[in-house]
Amino acid sequence: MIFTVLTLFPGIFDSPLRESITKKAVEKGLISFNIANIREYADDAHKTCDDAPYGGGPGMVMKIEPIYRAMAHLEKTMGRPRYILLSPQGRIFDEETAIRYSHIKHLCLVCGRYEGLDERVLDLVDEEVSIGDYVLSGGEIPALVLIDAITRCIPGVLGNEQSSVDESFSRGLLEYPQYTRPDVFMDMEVPPVLLSGNHEEIRKWRRKEALKKTIFKRPDLMNRFTPTDEDRKMIREIMEEMPG
Ligand code: ADE
Numbered sequence: 001m002i003f004t005v006l007t008l009f010p011g012i013f014d015s016p017l018r019e020s021i022t023k024k025a026v027e028k029g030l031i032s033f034n035i036a037n038i039r040e041y042a043d044d045a046h047k048t049c050d051d052a053p054y055g056g057g058p059g060m061v062m063k064i065e066p067i068y069r070a071m072a073h074l075e076k077t078m079g080r081p082r083y084i085l086l087s088p089q090g091r092i093f094d095e096e097t098a099i100r101y102s103h104i105k106h107l108c109l110v111c112g113r114y115e116g117l118d119e120r121v122l123d124l125v126d127e128e129v130s131i132g133d134y135v136l137s138g139g140e141i142p143a144l145v146l147i148d149a150i151t152r153c154i155p156g157v158l159g160n161e162q163s164s165v166d167e168s169f170s171r172g173l174l175e176y177p178q179y180t181r182p183d184v185f186m187d188m189e190v191p192p193v194l195l196s197g198n199h200e201e202i203r204k205w206r207r208k209e210a211l212k213k214t215i216f217k218r219p220d221l222m223n224r225f226t227p228t229d230e231d232r233k234m235i236r237e238i239m240e241e242m243p244g
Helices: 020-027 064-078 095-101 119-123 140-152 161-169 199-217 219-224 229-241
Strands: 002-007 032-037 082-092 106-111 127-130
Touching: 002 064, 002 140, 020 140, 032 064, 064 106, 064 119, 082 095, 082 140, 095 140, 106 140, 127 140, 199 219, 199 229
Parallel strands: 002 032, 002 106, 082 106, 082 127
Antiparallel strands: none
């Protein structure tokens, strides 16, 4: 899968993509990056990429022409990608969207900056995506968030394929609690079942704890979750165990 990024600040992408999961995915040949500087596509001597807003008002607006030219160059050299504009006005990004994007051969993430972007850029892109209801200084950090989440969904990236099987099985639930040595730290004990060596009991405990965590911490996630018969039984037990 190819990630192209159109940005005025290509340096933001230097180190995050050269660490950890994304670095390994590049080394395995599963993903590659094409970070393009929009400024290189400005056609005046000053490489102007922003201008004052029509109608007046504060701040500057990112111009459409450099973005259009960057896209035209991309399409000529690599074919047309799917264009995603990062913007606080977009649809909220979630795991389901990450999975959907992970099947696309070439994604182009378009990063807006400054106080705004010429509205006509919306006509050039396929989708507009937000990473949450807050305003960041630009689309670069959201683009990194998408790249990380999408990369994790590509088969072979996480190495341990079982972990993605586990994740898809529990998709929609929060993770069960994890512990490692020591088994007692300042009077805080690891749940004994995890030291029992009984794999079936451990599986059941983990499932119930994942359900419990989700019910109490993120009850909204339960609306979209389809429980198995075993889950239903566990949910009943969790409710019965609740004080009061
Ligand atoms: N650009 C600025 N804020 C953003 C957000 N929350 N999501 C995506 N792009 C953005």
